[in-house]
Amino acid sequence: MIIEKIKKIMPKVVKAPLKHLHACATYDPWFERSWSQEGEDQILRRIFKRREVGFYVDVGAHHPKRFSNTYLFYKRGWHGINIDAMPGSMKLFDNARPRDINLEMGIGSNAGNLDYYVFNEPALNGFSKELSEKRHEADTTDQVREVIKVDVRPLSQVLDCHLSSGQEIDFMSVDVEGLDFDVLKSNDWSRYRPKFVLAEILGSSLHEIEQTEIGQFMHDQNYMLYAKCMNTVFFKDSLLKWKTTPTGAAP
Template identity: 40%
Template sequence: MTLRERLLLSPLYDWFGKRSYAQSGEDIIADLELGRKGKGVYIDVGAFHPKLFSNTYLFYKRGWSGVCIEPRPEAKEWFLKVRNRDKFVGMGVGAKKDVLEYFEFDDSATNTFLKDQVEKNIKEAGRKLKRKINVAVMPLADILASSGLGNAPIDLMSVDVEGMDLEVLASNDWKKYRPKLVICEDLEYDFESPKSSGTVKYLLGLGYGLVAKTPYSLIFKDKNTREE
């Protein structure tokens, strides 16, 4: 854990009135789209850290709870300490049940299961590979089925898994676990050709509409969601 990550676990981080914990204000946009709802349920895939770059911690502070999924072994202790209302799942998400190599870097925000991403991290971003570990992965639908969510309505799903976002989305059971709002990382989105994005095509096909774009993420809303 870096010094920055340790400091962010302290309650002092919250006492200075920070409004957004997300990387680019995704949580503020989601809050507006969801009508500043008092309590709700979220699913956070690639939750990374309880507060840093979190699309869901703002909602946790308000009384929400949900399922946080993160493969970093050290993350479990942090989430149990800081976000004990949440169900933490320490594994990866993929198309099928498997055990995959997980590559950890000096900048843990760039950790990945993808070997081609490893090369980019080293050659293009100058990151240093710290270690490789084996991590269990399961489809999102299977993880949620054993999470204790039951039939609780899901307000928000956040997906940030360094290049595997579409695979994660496709592993969900959208009839059973259908959030009102989806935040998904998409660094390849092209304003001039939005449907060239696999994420856009997939979620539009499921009946979602693209409502916002930040430097790192796309935000989709279920077209059947009623305004509250």
């Protein structure tokens, strides 16, 4: 019966692989599904393999599932804080992820408001004028539709208001299209120290990361380079007494 179903599915997969990807996965025990853009959630899954519950902070969360580094963990029973500046973005989060704290706001070095560049591709939205204009000029498909004012607050203030007393952060994911450094600087690292921090450093090779402003800043906060995807870099709290299992995963 299963073999016959696979035979029916496979020709369709060749023509439309994305549409039938889930159907194929049903019959492939080796398939690992990822919601992240570069497989970040699979690295995190390995790190937190034995953790049934945990807490995350996602800055620049974008969408409850699409390009999400946290959705895999939400499905496992974790919860956390999702933050995104895109107007209307948190309606989707409130519906799809009611256990989470979902905040529609921007994160910046200081409280105030900033120009927010809205693209026809929402994943590119952000506060960086330089990066937004470069993308707008380089690609006729990815265009800025409008520029609006959005309120921003430092990350430390947001965590002061919304993080429960004593709550540890297992990992924090930051992806705000060019201004990750500003977000990281706005945290109070003496009070809020995620075990792992994910940040985007575009176009940097492994030997260049520690020389970037983010790499140097995280080193100064006693975080060490731990892993890397194409653009996303993982930093681990070097002050953390982190025990691992024989497979290298967290207990």
